[in-house]
Amino acid sequence: EIVLTQSPGTLSLSPGERATLSCRASQSVSSNYLAWYQQKPGQAPRLLIYGASSRATGIPDRFTGSGSGTDFTLTISRLEPEDFAVYYCQQSGSSPRTFGQGTKLEIK
């Protein structure tokens, strides 16, 4: 099973700042099958990025995914108030599919 470790656990930033979230895999993620989701309280996850760097439909271009192999990054260039949420990475290169434990992005 591929274990995904996200860091930091909590990130405190202000609107307008840049956010950098990390996801490290215990082994290489096949074909960069790595996705990022955003989740707000009481809501279902929202797909942001798939294939490590492709934005999902309707996702603003301030969200950028990068990385390959075992190290992946989600960057939010200029934080908007609606971006404060929990972010999860997820791999689907092998079974079982696994998620990281999440990074909580909170308002400073």
Place this chain on the structure above:
Amino acid sequence: QVQLVESGGGLVKPGGSLRLSCAASGFTFSDYYMSWVRQAPGKGLEWVSYISSSGSTVHYADSVKGRFTISRDNAKNSLYLQMSSLRAEDTSVYFCARGYQYPQHWGQGTLVTVSS
């Protein structure tokens, strides 16, 4: 538009059984793999199971293997999760999602509570 609506959650005693349903609309259900993902209260996401478009291929997390069964009825545009031998640690919101790689469409979830 794509809609996924889960139902069937509730309170069940340890060792009991429950069947979750997911009603799909707004797309050709029989064309898509489907998945169940769960989230324990205040915790992260866990992929539970997925099923191929025809139903011939299924996959389970080790934590539910042998206890949960995923199935689908393409004529009824419905996905199911039969859960048995339930444990306290199965307490979660269960989401149904379209796809098995990067689900873009999710239901709002149904809460399953396992407690005596």
